[in-house]
Amino acid sequence: MSxxxxxxxxxxxxxxxxxxxxxxxxxxxxxxxxxxxxxxMFPLGIGNDPKLIEAVGPGVIWVAALxxxxxxxxxxxxxxxEDGSLEQFMLSAHPVSxxxxxxxxxxxxxxxxxxxxxxxxxxxxxxxxxDAIPTLMLTLILGTPVLSLIGSVGVALxxxxxxGGVILSLLVLPLYVPVLIxxxxxxxxxxxxxxxxxxxxxxxxxxxxxLVLAPLATAASLRISLS
Amino acid sequence: xxxxFFHQMGSPxxxxxxxxxxxxxxxxxxxxxxxxxxxxxxxxAPPDYQQGESYRIMYIHVPAAWMSMFIYVVMAVSGLIxxxxxxxxxxVVVISSATVGASFTFLALATGxxxxxxxxxxxxxxxxxxxxxxxxxxxxxxxIALHSAIEDKRVAARAVxxxxxxxxxxxxxxxxSVEWWNTLHQPASITKFGKPSMDxxxxxxxLTMAISFKLYYGAVVLMRARAEIVERxxxxxxxxxxxxxxxx
Amino acid sequence: MVANLTCKRGTSRLIDKTEDNKTYSNIVTTxxxxxxxxxxxSLECIRDDRVLFDDxxxxxxxxxxxxxxxxxxxxxxxxxxxxCGIRLPExxxxxxxxxxxxxxxxxxxxxxAYLGHKDGSKQDLTPLENLRVAQGLGKARExxxxxxxxxxxxxxxxxxxxxxxxxxxxxxxxxxARLLVTDAKLWILDEPFTSLDRKGIEQMERxxxxxxxxxxxxxxxxxxxxxxxEEVKLVRINLSDR
Numbered sequence: 001m002s003x004x005x006x007x008x009x010x011x012x013x014x015x016x017x018x019x020x021x022x023x024x025x026x027x028x029x030x031x032x033x034x035x036x037x038x039x040x041m042f043p044l045g046i047g048n049d050p051k052l053i054e055a056v057g058p059g060v061i062w063v064a065a066l067x068x069x070x071x072x073x074x075x076x077x078x079x080x081x082e083d084g085s086l087e088q089f090m091l092s093a094h095p096v097s098x099x100x101x102x103x104x105x106x107x108x109x110x111x112x113x114x115x116x117x118x119x120x121x122x123x124x125x126x127x128x129x130x131d132a133i134p135t136l137m138l139t140l141i142l143g144t145p146v147l148s149l150i151g152s153v154g155v156a157l158x159x160x161x162x163x164g165g166v167i168l169s170l171l172v173l174p175l176y177v178p179v180l181i182x183x184x185x186x187x188x189x190x191x192x193x194x195x196x197x198x199x200x201x202x203x204x205x206x207x208x209x210x211l212v213l214a215p216l217a218t219a220a221s222l223r224i225s226l227s
Numbered sequence: 228x229x230x231x232f233f234h235q236m237g238s239p240x241x242x243x244x245x246x247x248x249x250x251x252x253x254x255x256x257x258x259x260x261x262x263x264x265x266x267x268x269x270x271x272a273p274p275d276y277q278q279g280e281s282y283r284i285m286y287i288h289v290p291a292a293w294m295s296m297f298i299y300v301v302m303a304v305s306g307l308i309x310x311x312x313x314x315x316x317x318x319v320v321v322i323s324s325a326t327v328g329a330s331f332t333f334l335a336l337a338t339g340x341x342x343x344x345x346x347x348x349x350x351x352x353x354x355x356x357x358x359x360x361x362x363x364x365x366x367x368x369x370x371i372a373l374h375s376a377i378e379d380k381r382v383a384a385r386a387v388x389x390x391x392x393x394x395x396x397x398x399x400x401x402x403x404s405v406e407w408w409n410t411l412h413q414p415a416s417i418t419k420f421g422k423p424s425m426d427x428x429x430x431x432x433x434l435t436m437a438i439s440f441k442l443y444y445g446a447v448v449l450m451r452a453r454a455e456i457v458e459r460x461x462x463x464x465x466x467x468x469x470x471x472x473x474x475x
Numbered sequence: 476m477v478a479n480l481t482c483k484r485g486t487s488r489l490i491d492k493t494e495d496n497k498t499y500s501n502i503v504t505t506x507x508x509x510x511x512x513x514x515x516x517s518l519e520c521i522r523d524d525r526v527l528f529d530d531x532x533x534x535x536x537x538x539x540x541x542x543x544x545x546x547x548x549x550x551x552x553x554x555x556x557x558x559c560g561i562r563l564p565e566x567x568x569x570x571x572x573x574x575x576x577x578x579x580x581x582x583x584x585x586x587x588a589y590l591g592h593k594d595g596s597k598q599d600l601t602p603l604e605n606l607r608v609a610q611g612l613g614k615a616r617e618x619x620x621x622x623x624x625x626x627x628x629x630x631x632x633x634x635x636x637x638x639x640x641x642x643x644x645x646x647x648x649x650x651x652a653r654l655l656v657t658d659a660k661l662w663i664l665d666e667p668f669t670s671l672d673r674k675g676i677e678q679m680e681r682x683x684x685x686x687x688x689x690x691x692x693x694x695x696x697x698x699x700x701x702x703x704x705e706e707v708k709l710v711r712i713n714l715s716d717r
Contacts (some may be wrong), residue, residue, distance in 0.1 A: 012611040016600070023599040084593025088653075090561055092612035093585030099612075131420055153393055156371060158385050167372050171390065174365040175397050178404035185408065206400070220310070224385045227562045313563075381521075462524060 009094040010102045017106030032057065032114040035068040039122045050127050057126035058136065058187035062123075063114050066141065066176055069147040070169055072111040076103065076152060077159045077222070086159070088220050090226055096219035104152050104215065112144035113222060134188035135200075139183035142203040149207075149214035156221035239456045242316050246449040253446035258326060260439035268432035275429075278282040281345045281412035288338035291331045292356070294444060295396075296365055298328035302370075303395035306388030316452070316460070318384035323451035327332060327444055330427045335360050355409035359402045366394045380459065479715055511570075512536050513558075513661060513692060518567035520553050527553055531567070536685050537660070538708060541694040542701065545714030551696040552592070552665055552716070557661045558694060561588045568707040585614045588659035590667055594650040598639035600629055602649050605638060606656055613657030629678060643670040651679055654686075662686060664695035677702075 021028060042060045043053050044079050080086040080103075119140050123133045154172040158164030186199035270284035275282040302324045304316035339357050340350045351357070370387050377383035460466045511534035521527035527550030535541050543551045557563040558569050560576050569576045576583040591610060596605045606621045616686060625634060628648040630641075638646060647670050654662050662683070668676045683693060684703050701709075 007480050009611055012608060016597075016608050019604070020545065020597060020599050079597075082593075083555055083597065084595035085597060087561060087589065087591055087593070088612060091559060091584045091587060091589050093581050094612065095581055117715070150393075153389070157390060158376075161376050162374065167369070167376055170365065170372055171369040174369065174394070174401070176360045177362060178397075178400045178496040181404040181408045182377055213396065217389060221386065221389050223561075224389065227382055227556075462526070 005171040006094060006098055008096055009092070011068075013099050013102035014106050018101055018109065021106065021110045025075055027067050027116070031068045031072040031111050032118055034071055035115050035120065036118060038064040038067055039125065042125070052173055054127040054129075054191075057123070057128045058184045058191070060126060061119065061122055061128075061136065061189075062139075062143075062184045065144060066147065066173070066180060068115060068173060069112065069144060069151060071153040073101055073148075073155050074093045074165055074168060075174070076148075076155045078108045078155075081159045081204065081225075086222065087226060090223060096222065097215040098219045100156075100222070101211075104148050104218075107152075108145050113184075115144055117138045128187070131193070132187055132190040136148050136187045136225075137184050138200060139203060142200065143179045146179050146203070146206050146210050147176060149210040152218040153193055153214055153221055156218045156225060157178040159222070160225045179203070182206075231286050235295060239315060239460050239463070243453055246453050250449050250453075253449065255444050257439055257442035257446055259436050260442060260450055264432050264435035268436060273426070278346065280341065284338050284342045285395050286436050287341055288335055289433060290440045291338060292360060293336040294440045295328060295332040295335050295360065295367075297424070297441070298324050298331060298444060299363065299395060299398065301393070302328065303391045306391040310385060310388050310392075315381075316456075318381070318388070318457075319452045319455045320448060321388055323382055323448045324444075325370045325387070325456060327447050327451075329364065329371060331444075332357055332360060332364040332423050332438070335462065336364060340348060353409070355406045358409070359405045362401055362405070363398070366398070370394070371459055462470055486691055496511070498584055507621060508582060509566070512572055513694075514573075515558060515568040516570065517611050518526075518557060518569070519552070519565040520550055520557060521565045522550070522553060531565075531691065531712070531713060533710055535661075535692045535694065535710060537690040539692060539710060540683075540687055542691075543694070543696040543711045543712055543714060545716075551713035551714060555589075555663055555665050555694060555696060557590075558585065559587055560587075570698070575586055580684060584625060586659055587661045587663060588613065588654045588657055589663045589665075592669075594646050596638050596649055602638055602641070603634045603637045603651070605649060606652055606691045609653040610656040616656055616658045616681060619655060621656060624652045626647075626651040626707060627682060628674065629654060644672060645650070645677055648675065650678075651682065660691050662691065662693040662695070664693060664697075668697055668699045 005081075026135060039060055042056065046052060046056065077086060082087070090096060118136060119137055121138055122135055128136065151168075151172050154175075155164075156167050157171065158168045161167065182199045182202050186203070189196045189199065212221040264286065269283055302321050304322040305324070308314060309317040309321065330423055336357065337359065343352055343354075343357070343433075344350055371389055372392060374383045374387045377386055400419050457469075484603060499540055513535045515531060517529075518531040520527045531554070533541055543554060545551055553562060557564045558576075560569070560580075563577075568662060571579055571583050571586065590599065592599075595609075596602075597608075600608075603621055606624060610616075610621065622634065625631060628651050630636050630645060630648055630652065633641060638649065641649065647667075651667060654664075664683075667679060667683075673680060680703060683701075687693060687703075687707050
């Protein structure tokens with residue numbers, strides 16, 4: 001297969017998934033609402049001391065993003081598994097990892113990107129100073145794709161299971177720890193006013209690494225889940 | 228050459244026989260090293276000049292923590308072998324290792340917590356080592372949960388192999404990130420090894436215990452693998468002959 | 476008339492060819508050197524501890540169709556999933572032009588089209604959009620447009636209706652249209668006639684026949700007795716008799 005047909009298969013699938021998401025656009029706000037609601041719960045749980053809220057703010061936003069990502073992960077392959085589309089992908093004339101990458105990208109565009117857009121609002125709610133908001137957004141745009149990529153492996157392994165959802169969180173959350181640590185640390189460092197190049201570089205490295213490895217692992221996992 | 232060795236070991240019947248002969252040797256040497264290691268560690272080795280007698284829990288804690296990492300690597304390697312060459316026996320090793328590994332991880336956590344009480348004054352501190360160990364326990368539990376959720380055992384073994392590989396790539400990153408996090412939040416945490424190098428009288432029992440734990444792991448994995456083989460191959464002729472022989 | 480299929484391991488398989496369908500003839504190639512386009516060697520399949528089949532062999536060449544028979548649970552679907560590369564056999568291998576399909580991967584799949592129990596169409600997309608995806612996933616067939624394919628399966632005028640609004644039979648027709656839009660030589664069909672009416676079945680049989688006449692191949696299971704009009708070589712395997 002030529003590279004041209006590879007790119008066309010990639011864009012075809014991306015377009016397909018975006019069309020499907022658009023036809024069900026009412027469902028798109030759900031992860032976003034969840035993200036906002038969870039974040040709003042924290043001040044209610046820990047009290048309204050502005051100092052305290054500011055101290056936990058970055059962590060709260062990122063934990064909420066983690067949970068929102070986890071919540072929407074299951075939908076990545078579920079409907080394709082149920083209607084048999086996934087079988088057709090496995091039997092396509094293109095490498096499965098390329099198709100998987102298109103699906104992950106589509107999934108991130110409809111679930112990860114909205115979190116990035118909503119982040120400034122939440123930052124204000126949690127007293128995060130304005131100077132640190134660009135860093136928060138940077139960590140989200142670097143970190144949430146990693147969540148989708150790592151998550152795709154977990155979804156692929158559990159897609160055929162009846163009670164896959166609970167196991168999925170057990171499989172995926174420990175693997176999310178590095179993203180959580182470096183992202184929140186970057187925001188906290190930015191609040192103090194220290195450069196955050198180190199953390200952001202590490203996040204970028206994780207993005208590149210998972211971009212290369214995750215689609216391969218996901219493709220292999222899907223093969224196993226379907227056999 | 229290596230591939231041929233694995234293919235030979237890959238024959239369930241051959242593996243079953245060899246494993247059966249090896250288990251007693253593993254068990255005996257495990258018991259010997261265990262008794263020696265415990266005796267020297269608990270009675271012969273001198274008390275620590277900072278921590279007094281309470282440091283002696285190290286002789287369980289440290290080898291258990293080593294084992295928890297070691298077993299995960301063994302699991303990932305046998306997972307890779309079973310995915311690439313589709314050898315049944317390494318699949319069995321992956322599954323059999325998971326529970327043993329989880330137990331050692333739990334042991335490391337429990338002893339770490341016991342050790343932490345006199346040192347830090349609380350049962351749990353978010354210390355880098357303990358936190359990494361806790362995350363490792365979650366990884367093990369994920370593997371066990373996934374394996375039990377998939378009905379077809381061969382599919383389950385392959386799925387778990389992939390998960391072990393993903394985990395083994397992530398463990399160094401997780402460990403590094405936890406270290407990073409820990410140094411930022413708790414710069415003054417007490418390290419367990421106050422001295423840069425350990426005295427020989429302490430090191431020798433520690434290594435003996437480490438060897439002892441590895442022998443135990445070897446014995447248990449072989450036993451579990453044998454059980455798993457008989458269950459998987461229960462329709463094969465050699466297993467039925469075996470059962471009839473045992474019945475006599 | 477009974478043919479003898481000899482497998483590598485030396486056991487022989489009996490294939491019953493006393494079919495009342497008078498128009499076809501059965502020829503089974505048993506050449507020693509593998510020159511077959513599609514070949515299965517000593518396949519074994521185990522499910523839940525039960526050996527569904529073992530030492531199963533067959534060959535298909537252009538213009539021939541493999542028809543799997545057998546009662547429910549005899550392993551027809553499992554066999555189809557093995558030969559299209561979704562499922563791994565317990566032992567044995569499947570060869571495409573002499574190479575193991577497991578090693579070929581996508582290079583094998585550009586020659587195949589699979590129609591399983593599930594249609595593989597998205598309910599939220601229109602038939603045309605579904606076909607476009609199907610075509611993009613395989614190697615596009617130049618000689619046919621998507622609209623023509625829909626017309627051939629009797630879905631003319633339904634191009635832009637959401638697939639969810641089609642009847643079960645129409646959705647099956649759409650799934651069959653998927654076979655037409657790629658250049659796949661080997662069609663692997665699992666009960667392709669499910670929920671089709673009698674006229675639909677006849678139409679689809681014509682399409683399969685044309686595919687075989689073009690030099691295509693098929694492997695299929697069906698409870699329906701296939702009535703091809705012209706002479707088509709069928710290789711029948713009954714999994715219940717094994």
